[in-house]
Amino acid sequence: MVSGRRTNLDGRSSPLGAAERVQWSAAMRATFLDHLAATCNVSAAAEAARVCKTSVYQIRRRDADFAAQWEEALALGYQMVETRLIGHVLAGLTRVDRMDERGDAPAIDFEAALKLLSQHRNATAKPHKGRKPTFAAPDDTDRVLLERLRVIEARRARAPMQLIHQAATAEAVSDGE
Structure with missing residues (x-):
């Protein structure tokens, strides 16, 4: 110093x-x-x-x-x-x-x-110890976040249909026994 x-x-x-x-x-x-x-x-x-x-x-x-x-x-x-x-x-x-x-x-x-x-x-x-800092542009981060939100919304929209399908499959299996 x-x-x-x-x-x-x-x-x-x-x-x-x-x-x-x-x-x-x-x-x-x-x-x-x-x-x-x-x-x-x-x-x-x-x-x-x-x-x-x-x-x-x-x-x-x-x-x-x-x-x-x-x-x-x-x-x-x-x-x-x-x-x-x-x-x-x-x-x-x-x-x-x-x-x-x-x-x-x-x-x-x-x-x-x-x-x-x-x-x-x-x-x-050799690779550096630790990660070298990188800085993304705001447009890039916005694009990535919006895409992730779209994927989450799509999963949420499919979830009720998957539950109905699973319930129907479970009912059909139990009826066949």
């Missing part, structure tokens, strides 16, 4: 707290997503946006657009890490040679980068 103070949109400073509900601005989102794409590190990206990691995960659960932007930023980050690793190797450097900062991209530990890419490749081939 980030400790210390956060600069509010009005320029004043306020303390950060674990349970604080952050009002996300467009600049905060952009900072978080840019840093996530550069580092593939949620904690570091949250710190760069001056919010706690819990707040980041909360908004991802609530906001489908933000969740999609998050996934896109991570995909870009993985591509960036992979590109830097390939460039490192093609330059004739080895695991022990440091991968320094380049522009906005931070220094990368070679072994950590390999592990990150390996985990990412394995994760994309």
Whole structure:
């Protein structure tokens, strides 16, 4: 969690707290997503946006657009890490040679980068733990609910006829004995 103070949109400073509900601005989102794409590190990206990691995960659960932007930023980050690793190797450097900062991209530990890419490749081939949230359009949910109500009404309309048929069948069986 980030400790210390956060600069509010009005320029004043306020303390950060674990349970604080952050009002996300467009600049905060952009900072978080840019840093996530550069580092593939949620904690570091949250710190760069001056919010706690819990707040980041909360908004991802609530906001489908933000969740999609998050996934896109991570995909870009993985591509960036992979590109830097390939460039490192093609330059004739080895695991022990440091991968320094380049522009906005931070220094990368070679072994950590390999592990990150390996985990990412394995994760994309496997189903995610839990269900990924999906959001249906209101027209779709209305259509599904109306269809279910139609099925229920049809069952209710058939029920008295089925009871009459069952009673008649039971009576015919008992008469034949």
